[in-house]
Amino acid sequence: MTYRDRLQHATSTLGHVCVGLDPVPAKLPPHLRDAPVGVALFLVDIIRATAPYAAAYKPNVAFFEALGPMGDKALETAIAAVREHAPDAVLIGDAKRGDIGSTAERYAVALFDRWGFDAATVNPYFGTDGVKPFVERPDRGAILLAATSNPSAVEVQRAWEGVALPNVIAKLARDQWNEHHNVALVVGATRIEDMASVRADCGDIPWLIPGIGAQGGDLEASLRYGVGASGIPSLVNASRSVLYASSGEDFAEAAAAEAKRMQEAISSARATLANAG
Numbered sequence: 259m260t261y262r263d264r265l266q267h268a269t270s271t272l273g274h275v276c277v278g279l280d281p282v283p284a285k286l287p288p289h290l291r292d293a294p295v296g297v298a299l300f301l302v303d304i305i306r307a308t309a310p311y312a313a314a315y316k317p318n319v320a321f322f323e324a325l326g327p328m329g330d331k332a333l334e335t336a337i338a339a340v341r342e343h344a345p346d347a348v349l350i351g352d353a354k355r356g357d358i359g360s361t362a363e364r365y366a367v368a369l370f371d372r373w374g375f376d377a378a379t380v381n382p383y384f385g386t387d388g389v390k391p392f393v394e395r396p397d398r399g400a401i402l403l404a405a406t407s408n409p410s411a412v413e414v415q416r417a418w419e420g421v422a423l424p425n426v427i428a429k430l431a432r433d434q435w436n437e438h439h440n441v442a443l444v445v446g447a448t449r450i451e452d453m454a455s456v457r458a459d460c461g462d463i464p465w466l467i468p469g470i471g472a473q474g475g476d477l478e479a480s481l482r483y484g485v486g487a488s489g490i491p492s493l494v495n496a497s498r499s500v501l502y503a504s505s506g507e508d509f510a511e512a513a514a515a516e517a518k519r520m521q522e523a524i525s526s527a528r529a530t531l532a533n534a535g
Contacts (some may be wrong), residue, residue, distance in 0.1 A: 261377060261399035261440040262491075265464060268313040268348050269491040273521045274481075276314040276466065278352070278497030279304070279336055280321045285502050287509050297325065298335040300509070304501060305336065307514035309344040311521045314493050316350040316466075337374060348493075349376045350466070354403060356381030356388045366391040370398050377401055379444065379466070382427055389435050396438040402431055405456060407446025407469030424452055428460035442466055445484065447475020447494070453483035465492040470520070471499035481527050496520055 259267075281297045290296035305315065317336055322329035340349050351373055355365040362384070369378040377399030380392050392400035405415060405424035415423045424445070431441045445456055447469035465484040469475030477494070484492040496516070504512030 260396045260438065262438075262464075264376060264397075265314075265348055265399065265442075265491045265493075268346055269493070270489075271346060272313040273311065274485065274492060274494050274524050275312050275517055275520050276316050276348075276350070276493035276495040277304070277308050277312045277500050277517060278468075278495050279315060279317040280497045280501065281325075281332065282321065283325070285505070287505055287507055289507065294328065295331070295335075297328065297332040301332060301336040302339045303510040304513050305339040306343045307510040308500065308517040309347070311514065311517035312344060312347055314348040314350055315340045315344065316352045316495060316497075318497070319351060319353040333373070348399075349374070350399075350401065351375035351378040354379045354381050355392075356383050358384060359387040359390065362388045363391040366398075370395065377440075377442070379403065382430070385430075386434065393435050393438060393441055396440060399440040399442060400435075401442040401444055401466045402427055402435075404428060404431075404443040404460075405445045405449040405452040407448045407473055407475060409448075411446075411449075422452065422455070424449075424456050425459050428456045428463070431463055432459065432461045436463060442492075444468065445480075446473075447477065447480045448473055450476050450479045453479055457483045457486075462488065462490055464490055466495060467492060468495045468497075470494055471496045477523060478527050478531070481524065482531055485528065487532065494520070494524060 283291055286300050290300050322333040351369040369375050379401045382389050382402045404427045435441050442464040445465045447467050467480045467484050470477055500513045500516045503516040
């Protein structure tokens with residue numbers, strides 16, 4: 259199965275919610291904070307509870323790397339839990355890797371072969387050399403940073419001499435890097451002013467949309483341009499709002515309720531957009 263087919267199947271059957279896995283031990287429920295395997299236990303419960311509502315899971319590799327060997331084990335456990343409890347969900351390694359070709363190739367091997375991710379986030383600053391190792395496998399996907407959701411991103415991504423960096427990336431993704439239809443773009447829900455032009459420049463390439471929830475992004479605009487009437491298999495990410503929906507022992511139930519709420523909000527917003535024509 260190609261990556262695009264897998265993504266299409268996941269969004270068609272499970273909706274468009276992507277649950278980000280960004281574990282911070284200090285934010286875990288008290289009974290798990292000091293346990294040697296507390297992060298792993300926390301994530302397994304989160305994954306098991308949210309599986310009916312998540313089309314994708316996105317472990318942020320930095321949060322695991324910061325924990326050393328315990329983090330490696332927690333990531334391994336989380337990946338296994340996704341495969342067991344959410345077999346139809348797409349698994350995204352959020353590493354934002356980018357480097358010259360030989361190093362990018364090693365990054366791709368680490369993320370796709372060592373960890374077994376279905377897709378990885380990639381910084382396209384190095385151009386084709388840095389992107390190619392991630393897009394040459396039809397069964398794996400590359401999610402390229404385009405218009406990110408953080409406020410200071412405009413310092414670099416705004417228009418210079420009339421051309422905005424997200425649009426350059428969108429056109430390169432469409433015209434040069436999407437031979438296997440396995441490319442996606444990161445387009446933040448906080449970047450409403452860029453959405454229409456990025457969509458015009460990238461064709462039907464899916465988006466990974468961060469910024470809903472804690473960052474206050476616009477869900478309706480994200481769905482209008484990210485998914486559209488044709489049902490492009492884009493993903494709407496939520497991390498903190500799901501993971502830390504409760505700091506008590508009911509954390510898993512609270513996470514499931516928040517993921518379900520998001521799934522329903524997306525379905526409702528899509529219906530509203532369809533009825534509006």
